[in-house]
Amino acid sequence: MPELTHLPSDCTVDDMLEVSDRDGGVIVDGWLTPDLLDRFNRQLDPLLQAHSGTDSGSEASDEFLGLRTKRLQGLALKAPTFVEIMTDDRLLDYALAIVGPISPTVILNNGEVIDIGPGESAQPWHRDDDAWIHANAPAPLMINTIAALVDITPEMGGTLVAPGSHRWDDPERLPTADETVACELTAGSALFFRGDTLHAGGANTTTDRRRRALSTGICAGWLRPVENSYTNVPTEAAAQLPERARDILGYAFYDASSIGGGYLGYHDMGDPKKLFD
Numbered sequence: 001m002p003e004l005t006h007l008p009s010d011c012t013v014d015d016m017l018e019v020s021d022r023d024g025g026v027i028v029d030g031w032l033t034p035d036l037l038d039r040f041n042r043q044l045d046p047l048l049q050a051h052s053g054t055d056s057g058s059e060a061s062d063e064f065l066g067l068r069t070k071r072l073q074g075l076a077l078k079a080p081t082f083v084e085i086m087t088d089d090r091l092l093d094y095a096l097a098i099v100g101p102i103s104p105t106v107i108l109n110n111g112e113v114i115d116i117g118p119g120e121s122a123q124p125w126h127r128d129d130d131a132w133i134h135a136n137a138p139a140p141l142m143i144n145t146i147a148a149l150v151d152i153t154p155e156m157g158g159t160l161v162a163p164g165s166h167r168w169d170d171p172e173r174l175p176t177a178d179e180t181v182a183c184e185l186t187a188g189s190a191l192f193f194r195g196d197t198l199h200a201g202g203a204n205t206t207t208d209r210r211r212r213a214l215s216t217g218i219c220a221g222w223l224r225p226v227e228n229s230y231t232n233v234p235t236e237a238a239a240q241l242p243e244r245a246r247d248i249l250g251y252a253f254y255d256a257s258s259i260g261g262g263y264l265g266y267h268d269m270g271d272p273k274k275l276f277d
Contacts, residue, residue, distance in 0.1 A: 002163045004181050004191070013093045016192060020098075024166040025193030032147055032188040036081060040214075041149055043079035047072055048115055048212070064124070066201065068117035074232030075111045076241060076249065082111055083245045085147070085216060092248070094143060095218035098194055101139040103220035104259055107250045109142050110227040113149070114201065116157035116211040122203040125162070125174050128217065129195035131226055140166075140195040142219035146183070147190035149212040154182035156211040157204035159191055165198035174198075185213075195219075221254045222264055239276050246276065 005019045009030035019026040032040070051070040054062045065071060075082035085091070086108060095106045109128075129141045152158050160182055162175035175198060182202055183191055193199060204211055219225055229249040238246050246252065253271040254264035265272060 002179060002181055004161060004163060004183065006189075013090050013097065016090070016094050017097055020192060020194060023163040024197035025161050025163065025191055025199075027183065027185065027189060027191050029186065029189045031145075031190035032085070034188065036084060037149065037188045040079060040081040040085070041212075043081055044072070044113060044149070044212075047078055048113070051115075066114075066116060066120050066123070068120040068204070069201075070113075070115040070117070072113040072115075073111065073227050074229075075113065076229075076245060077233045077237045079113075082214075083241060085214070086111055086248055087242070087244050091145065091216065092218065094192060098140050098143050099218070099220050102137045102141070103222055104256055105221035105252075105254060106218045106248070107221050107223075107225060107252075108227065108229055108248050109144075109217035109219035109223070109225040110215060111217075112215045112227065114146075114211075114213050114215055116201060116204045116213075118204050118206050118208060118210070120157060120201075120204040122157075122160065123201040125160075125198050125200045127165075127196050127198055132223060135223075137220075141223060142195040142217055143192065144195065144215060144217040145190050145192050146185075147214040147216065148185035148187050149214055150210075151187050152183070152185045152211050152213065154184060154202060155205050156209050157202040158183040158185065158211070159213075160200045160202050161191070161193065162198040166194050166196040168198075218248075222256065222261075225250070235275055243273075243276075246273075251275070 004027050006027045054065045146159050251272045
């Protein structure tokens with residue numbers, strides 16, 4: 001049976017890259033400190049208690065997201081501890097190393113709490129890069145992380161991963177049971193994986209346990225992200241955040257002139273940063 005490598009909390013970005021280059025993903029134990037985990041969960045508790053469930057407006061989207069799953073975005077505003085997670089040096093350096101061949105900068109693709117309820121079915125296998133099916137880029141378009149906010153077992157819907165699938169030649173190939181890992185994560189640990197790695201949310205076969213996790217995706221700076229951060233964290237709220245957080249949310253000019261590319265994200269023909277002068 002395949003396995004995913006576990007690295008200690010003090011691992012380096014190079015350690016993470018070495019493993020994920022081989023396997024497509026890596027688990028870092030103790031990624032979130034106990035203090036950060038506690039603060040973040042306390043901010044999330046009332047939000048999830050008041051959450052009525054998936055309602056994206058699209059039946060197909062709801063099926064994919066999970067009818068027994070609660071999801072939260074706009075976390076920089078709703079649960080401010082997320083800003084610390086989103087701007088973590090190793091997270092961003094890992095993303096830049098993987099996405100760097102196609103983009104000199106990165107932005108937030110999604111910051112999303114995924115709370116899988118009892119009886120939820122497994123997601124279809126997918127690659128996160130498939131959100132941009134016509135991009136045809138020579139490197140991954142993004143990286144993603146799934147950080148456990150509670151202890152997570154396979155029975156609770158632990159993420160399913162096909163190690164090595166980022167190297168498969170056949171894009172239509174789906175993994176067999178013998179090629180699949182169901183991640184078991186202790187609270188605070190995180191799965192890091194490339195956007196070209198096959199994965200899926202697992203089925204929650206328990207009767208009374210919810211799988212609470214945080215998905216933090218970082219993508220190439222020239223892409224339209226899955227999460228609309230400009231409406232989830234509008235300018236007035238972004239003004240209260242650190243500059244680096246605003247940059248990752250997309251409130252910054254994209255300049256690819258250093259690699260022969262162009263400019264994106266003008267605000268009134270200037271850098272959006274002037275909104276915050």
